[in-house]
Amino acid sequence: GHALLVLLLSATVSLLGGLIFGYELGIISGALLQLQIDFHLSCFKQEVLVSALLIGALLASLVGGILIDRHGRRRAILVSNVVLLVGSLVLTLTRSFIGLLVGRMTVGFAISISSMACCIYVSEMVAADQRGLLVSLYEAGITVGILLSYALNYVFADLEEGWRYMFGLAIAPTAMQFLSILFLPVNPVKLSSRDSDCQKGLIQLQDAEDRAAAKWEHYKEKHYSFLDLFRTRDNMRRRTLVGMGLVLFQQFTGQPNVLGYASKIFHSVGFQSNSSAILASVGLGVIKVVATLVAMAFADKAGRRVLLTAGCVVMAISVTTIGLTSRIAPLAMPQDCKAATDPNVTHSLTQHPLTPVSHQSAVSPIPPAVAAGESQAAPGFGDLWSLTEAFGTTQSREVVPDSSLTQKKGLVGQTKEERVGSMGPPPSGAPWAEHMVLNWITLLSMMAFVSAFSIGFGPMTWLVLSEIYPAGIRGRAFAFCNSFNWAANLLISFSFLDLIDAIGFSWMFLLYGLMGTVAVVFIHLFVPETKGQSLEEIDQQFSSNR
Numbered sequence: 226g227h228a229l230l231v232l233l234l235s236a237t238v239s240l241l242g243g244l245i246f247g248y249e250l251g252i253i254s255g256a257l258l259q260l261q262i263d264f265h266l267s268c269f270k271q272e273v274l275v276s277a278l279l280i281g282a283l284l285a286s287l288v289g290g291i292l293i294d295r296h297g298r299r300r301a302i303l304v305s306n307v308v309l310l311v312g313s314l315v316l317t318l319t320r321s322f323i324g325l326l327v328g329r330m331t332v333g334f335a336i337s338i339s340s341m342a343c344c345i346y347v348s349e350m351v352a353a354d355q356r357g358l359l360v361s362l363y364e365a366g367i368t369v370g371i372l373l374s375y376a377l378n379y380v381f382a383d384l385e386e387g388w389r390y391m392f393g394l395a396i397a398p399t400a401m402q403f404l405s406i407l408f409l410p411v412n413p414v415k416l417s418s419r420d421s422d423c424q425k426g427l428i429q430l431q432d433a434e435d436r437a438a439a440k441w442e443h444y445k446e447k448h449y450s451f452l453d454l455f456r457t458r459d460n461m462r463r464r465t466l467v468g469m470g471l472v473l474f475q476q477f478t479g480q481p482n483v484l485g486y487a488s489k490i491f492h493s494v495g496f497q498s499n500s501s502a503i504l505a506s507v508g509l510g511v512i513k514v515v516a517t518l519v520a521m522a523f524a525d526k527a528g529r530r531v532l533l534t535a536g537c538v539v540m541a542i543s544v545t546t547i548g549l550t551s552r553i554a555p556l557a558m559p560q561d562c563k564a565a566t567d568p569n570v571t572h573s574l575t576q577h578p579l580t581p582v583s584h585q586s587a588v589s590p591i592p593p594a595v596a597a598g599e600s601q602a603a604p605g606f607g608d609l610w611s612l613t614e615a616f617g618t619t620q621s622r623e624v625v626p627d628s629s630l631t632q633k634k635g636l637v638g639q640t641k642e643e644r645v646g647s648m649g650p651p652p653s654g655a656p657w658a659e660h661m662v663l664n665w666i667t668l669l670s671m672m673a674f675v676s677a678f679s680i681g682f683g684p685m686t687w688l689v690l691s692e693i694y695p696a697g698i699r700g701r702a703f704a705f706c707n708s709f710n711w712a713a714n715l716l717i718s719f720s721f722l723d724l725i726d727a728i729g730f731s732w733m734f735l736l737y738g739l740m741g742t743v744a745v746v747f748i749h750l751f752v753p754e755t756k757g758q759s760l761e762e763i764d765q766q767f768s769s770n771r
Contacts, residue, residue, distance in 0.1 A: 243366020536681015
């Protein structure tokens with residue numbers, strides 16, 4: 226009974242942690258629609274607000290490892306829950322732009338701590354043959370959380386100050402996670418007494434050998450300094466190479482930016498109306514959830530290396546295909562956008578120069594900063610564009626927060642009659658209509674890319690990171706690699722459009738394909754298979770293999 230209870234609670238903590246992470250990443254895209262008017266936000270202020278969460282998360286990754294290692298994983302999750310509750314309350318009650326910034330940075334700090342601590346905690350709590358499933362459950366929670374945030378964006382879009390409800394609802398899953406982890410024990414690797422519940426056999430998650438190892442773990446646990454990550458002691462340098470390689474390849478294979486162009490790819494195959502855009506958005510989200518469930522099912526059977534390699538190969542082929550097809554049927558860049566500061570003025574959503582002005586679509590892409598943030602992740606990890614693509618023409622407040630860390634965007638208005646006209650099917654004479662077959666190939670390639678990421682790099686990166694380091698430095702090592710993930714995320718957000726201008730869209734995606742190929746070689750040479758092994762066995766494998 227205790228074993229089943231702890232297993233269910235561990236799964237609950239992992240799922241809720243991911244759900245909160247995904248929800249906080251996705252909710253800002255819909256909230257900005259109202260915040261832009263209520264606080265008269267300029268494009269610059271929107272950029273700052275979007276990036277506040279990323280900055281808070283980056284700061285947390287720099288200091289969170291110390292908290293996790295010194296005070297334990299369980300306590301770190303509890304602290305992150307409290308901080309997240311405070312941040313959510315600030316966002317819900319604030320009446321100033323500064324309050325929004327403080328709230329978003331606080332939330333970013335909390336979800337970054339939680340993402341690291343949850344993955345490590347669950348990986349140490351469960352048996353080797355369950356570790357892949359339960360740690361991957363975190364990634365599944367992220368995708369579900371993003372979809373949930375988009376649904377609630379739509380529900381509260383017409384409500385006066387609906388953004389307060391959007392931010393405030395994060396309190397519910399946070400409180401549930403806080404209560405769930407109160408019933409879980411301290412991690413076996415952190416036990417200070419041989420009389421704990423784990424050693425008494427009340428928690429039968431580990432097999433006999435694992436329990437025996439955990440029983441004496443506190444006697445033989447080694448102590449490491451941060452600089453040991455770069456030394457040859459216990460082959461720590463190679464572990465750091467594996468961890469940093471995985472998080473950097475996760476970003477540099479194009480995940481954040483492929484989805485920034487998702488809306489235009491959907492336009493190119495005829496998804497012009499609001500309902501079609503919503504259906505397409507939700508459909509891609511469902512694909513991500515299904516792919517993540519596949520990863521959960523096979524993580525402990527096929528193994529980490531197999532899923533990473535297979536996912537990387539498909540990603541490389543997919544982005545290469547997008548690069549080649551876009552040379553023949555080029556996708557237009559998103560138009561610049563201009564923020565409206567007059568609360569009495571309404572505008573339609575940004576238009577894409579894919580069709581003549583009178584037939585332009587009423588759909589707008591997600592701010593690249595948000596798309597990039599969703600790739601994170603924790604793990605994240607997740608990565609969808611926003612349903613704000615489809616909100617504008619159906620809501621009373623028709624203003625688009627198409628902000629970006631890299632550019633100011635311009636807003637193009639339409640009359641009501643023009644917006645109604647844009648709901649219809651695209652004209653056969655549209656510039657891209659003659660390339661319909663290639664456009665569908667591009668769309669299918671994008672869907673394959675999203676699925677492959679959700680099977681490979683999405684969940685497996687963080688699963689491997691939670692396994693390869695010794696217990697004494699696992700929190701700091703995880704946080705160190707995570708900081709490079711967030712930094713790479715921000716770098717891509719700042720540099721992507723400049724690279725597009727320098728080398729062109731198609732060459733950019735061909736470069737992503739090359740990076741995917743290099744990643745396959747890296748995984749083959751450096752990433753070990755860890756399925757079915759206890760954390761102690763993985764540690765010994767690294768220590769003895771030079």
